[in-house]
């Protein structure tokens with residue numbers, strides 16, 4: 001099931017003109033405040049009727065202004081998780097969840113136990129929302145949306161109201177949702193680390209227009225997009241597998257650019273991880289550095305170079321994947337960087353997240 005969106009809408013002083021496809025997985029709508037993310041999600045939900053547009057989910061048209069098709073929100077089979085959880089305060093967690101199931105009202109209702117397990121809700125079922133933390137409320141809201149048997153899940157900055165610690169606790173649940181259900185997720189965020197960790201597809205909006213849409217790993221490693229994403233946050237994701245648990249407490253991971261070591265990640269050997277390396281945490285060297293405290297040195301080849309007024313962005317091919325490095329223009333010149341040049345990337349810090357089931361941890365190299 002995938003979602004296809006094409007919209008045009010004129011607000012007073014703001015024009016929205018966006019078209020993209022969201023394949024299965026998690027599609028992050030990313031952009032600065034006021035770029036149009038919520039308007040897009042509202043149009044998909046049926047809460048905004050655009051001047052012109054076509055939206056279809058799994059080939060079923062939800063909206064087609066040319067054909068005068070406009071399904072009302074309750075017939076679009078969407079689960080919508082808002083910024084605030086919007087639970088019924090007088091109902092217990094179980095009753096709040098059941099409300100979602102009741103709303104689905106058909107025999108293919110998803111399994112209650114499976115969803116409460118997925119979201120870790122079992123021990124909370126008897127509580128009322130007032131006795132839940134912000135993160136727990138968010139999980140209940142997600143569970144309620146899932147139990148309505150949605151064909152598509154819409155999440156508009158679901159963690160905006162949470163502090164960073166709570167947010168990090170919730171990310172594994174979203175990863176599990178992405179990896180274990182077949183339901184496409186359209187996810188609004190303006191936090192790049194969150195997007196880099198969760199998104200399989202990225203849609204970047206800028207002032208109501210589509211800047212780029214495509215596989216998240218490709219876009220995150222694209223030097224042309226980095227200025228729009230924000231140079232401080234820009235960074236690529238690479239895949240890695242746990243190869244060994246070393247006696248000194250480090251976990252050895254294998255990447256296409258060689259091994260890297262992170263503080264212990266308590267997951268089985270072979271577990272696939274997605275690691276995010278911020279462009280500003282990469283140092284480049286033409287020869288393999290020796291006598292360096294940094295453990296993590298990847299080998300690659302310079303693929304592309306972009307000079308900006310805030311330094312040089314270097315795209316480095318690491319096997320079939322790409323890494324992004326941000327260095328000063330002077331360094332780029334001194335190193336005589338050019339496409340095709342073999343290069344060593346010294347990685348100062350790595351964030352790791354599993355791509356499949358299990359416990360996840362953040363680690364710094």
Ligand SMILES: Nc1ncnc2c1ncn2[C@@H]1O[C@H](COP(=O)(O)OP(=O)(O)OP(=O)(O)O)[C@@H](O)[C@H]1O
Nearest residue numbers: 011012014031032033034035036037038039040190
């Ligand atoms: N109902 C409306 N009437 C007039 N203008 C609107 C309306 N809804 C949205 N806009 C305008 O459209 C633009 C995009 O708003 P939108 O909420 O979609 O952006 P966003 O990317 O979700 O922003 P944020 O990250 O701050 O939530 C803004 O300039 C906003 O003022």
